[in-house]
Amino acid sequence: MTNTAQTIDLSLYAAVTEAVQAEARKVLEAGIVAAVVGWQAGRRKGTALPAIVTDPAKAKELIFSPACVNNLALYLTKAKKEIRAKGKIAIVAKGCDLKALVGLMGENQLKREDIHIIGVVCPGVQGANADRAQPLSETTIAGKCRECTVHTPEGADVTVGTLPQLPHFTPAESEELARLEAMTPAERWGFWKEHFSRCIRCYACRQVCPFCYCEQCLCDRNRPQAVESTPRPAGNMAWHIVRAMHLAGRCAGCAECERACPMDIPLNLLNRKMAKELKELYGFEAGFEVKEKGPLAQYREDDDQSFIK
Amino acid sequence: MHQTKTHAFEPKIVAFVCTWCTYAGADLAGTSRLQYPANTRVVKFPCTGRIDPVFILRAFQKGADGVLVSGCHPGDCHYMAGNFHARRRFAAFRALLDFIGVDLQRLQFSWVSAAEGGKWVEVATELTERVRQMGPMREFKELESEEQWSGVIDTPELKEAYNAI
Ligand code: SF4
Numbered sequence A: 001m002t003n004t005a006q007t008i009d010l011s012l013y014a015a016v017t018e019a020v021q022a023e024a025r026k027v028l029e030a031g032i033v034a035a036v037v038g039w040q041a042g043r044r045k046g047t048a049l050p051a052i053v054t055d056p057a058k059a060k061e062l063i064f065s066p067a068c069v070n071n072l073a074l075y076l077t078k079a080k081k082e083i084r085a086k087g088k089i090a091i092v093a094k095g096c097d098l099k100a101l102v103g104l105m106g107e108n109q110l111k112r113e114d115i116h117i118i119g120v121v122c123p124g125v126q127g128a129n130a131d132r133a134q135p136l137s138e139t140t141i142a143g144k145c146r147e148c149t150v151h152t153p154e155g156a157d158v159t160v161g162t163l164p165q166l167p168h169f170t171p172a173e174s175e176e177l178a179r180l181e182a183m184t185p186a187e188r189w190g191f192w193k194e195h196f197s198r199c200i201r202c203y204a205c206r207q208v209c210p211f212c213y214c215e216q217c218l219c220d221r222n223r224p225q226a227v228e229s230t231p232r233p234a235g236n237m238a239w240h241i242v243r244a245m246h247l248a249g250r251c252a253g254c255a256e257c258e259r260a261c262p263m264d265i266p267l268n269l270l271n272r273k274m275a276k277e278l279k280e281l282y283g284f285e286a287g288f289e290v291k292e293k294g295p296l297a298q299y300r301e302d303d304d305q306s307f308i309k
Numbered sequence B: 001m002h003q004t005k006t007h008a009f010e011p012k013i014v015a016f017v018c019t020w021c022t023y024a025g026a027d028l029a030g031t032s033r034l035q036y037p038a039n040t041r042v043v044k045f046p047c048t049g050r051i052d053p054v055f056i057l058r059a060f061q062k063g064a065d066g067v068l069v070s071g072c073h074p075g076d077c078h079y080m081a082g083n084f085h086a087r088r089r090f091a092a093f094r095a096l097l098d099f100i101g102v103d104l105q106r107l108q109f110s111w112v113s114a115a116e117g118g119k120w121v122e123v124a125t126e127l128t129e130r131v132r133q134m135g136p137m138r139e140f141k142e143l144e145s146e147e148q149w150s151g152v153i154d155t156p157e158l159k160e161a162y163n164a165i
């Protein structure tokens, strides 16, 4: 057979699972934390779902596998107050999830001393539409993982696992971004219009994003109404522009919004674009160190103003 | 002889201005009887820092052909730093609009102080003339008139689900 997609060695996941279970048991038994947020196996084979474990005996239910797609940082935001109310929480985090935790700390949503981070070395997770029976390969891995720079998370309380040799994947998202950037504005408008007009405004992208924690979203307000709430093309366009703007400089790039989207709208392309622009404009990258202020919450007197007359 | 009637396009320009500098500057242009195209609708804000990008979007959606955003020169902000913050926000917003496919020629930012009646006239005239050349802003209006969900069902799963209804 030609063109066999190189697959990722799965032995790491089993080793990480064991280490996560041991660490979870340890911190729960020692009373360091009141709960551990992690993943457990789903009912169908090859699936996983978020789990909150408070009993050390149940630590053995925690797993780490290519199906552990969720960014668990979501469970520590204002949107999920009941979990934080338990006390100090341990959380299992992949590199990209850790970036979200770091961002939340920068935004004063979390205190470092209130959480215990169990970082997991991560070769990649499954893409949203991948066949879960297939091994993890170039065809089934999530787009973000093909060009991941944080396989080994840094700054966690413990980090488990050692990264195996990974196959080289083509950076599909960056290539797609470059393709769009090379288009004319009218072509780009056509591209996004087609995608956005498919949006059903289910807000799954918002609900799954750790940074969409506003208690009232601008897009739900109707007095005055800034963004139409019905899924008409005009309102959809506004919703997507507002979403991208509100996440600019904050988005951790976990691509959860895109995964959760039932209409396959390439949201992470927008996120990536804004991250790239803010890096070029202000040298800012979200999620690597706790920063008091994001790029749009601060200024320098000599910022570029060549576009202002 | 047959005569063709041409419909003269008059651009609608919405100007979001801060009350302390640009609004006073535009007022000065008026009291000084300086002439400029009557296409500009001025909306006054306490500070450029209050001008949410969503207002710009809304203006385009509701029929503006061009948008002007203007405030105090850096260092002259009544609230010290409102315009510095706005500057970053607008830089990011421009990049986003460009990526979505909006022609940035229709969106102008400027600093106009209370003493610069002449500059106000210049900026407003320039944008109006440029937009006049470009013609109407169609993109947002077309979206606005599309009442229906116009999605294309393009995945096998969706097609299957749809056919099962
Ligand atoms: S982006 Fe990196 S850390 Fe995140 S799931 Fe993919 S491989 Fe793991």
Ligand code: SF4
Pocket (backbone or CB within 6 Å): A100, A205, A208, A209, A210, A211, A212, A247, A250, A251, A252, A253, A254, A255, A256, A257, A258, A268, A271
């Ligand atoms: S916008 Fe999307 S990619 Fe960014 S942090 Fe939120 S869910 Fe993750």
Ligand code: SF4
Pocket (backbone or CB within 6 Å): A198, A199, A200, A201, A202, A203, A204, A205, A206, A257, A260, A261, A262, A263, A264, A265
């Ligand atoms: S998840 Fe997708 S369909 Fe739902 S609101 Fe977000 S972009 Fe629209």
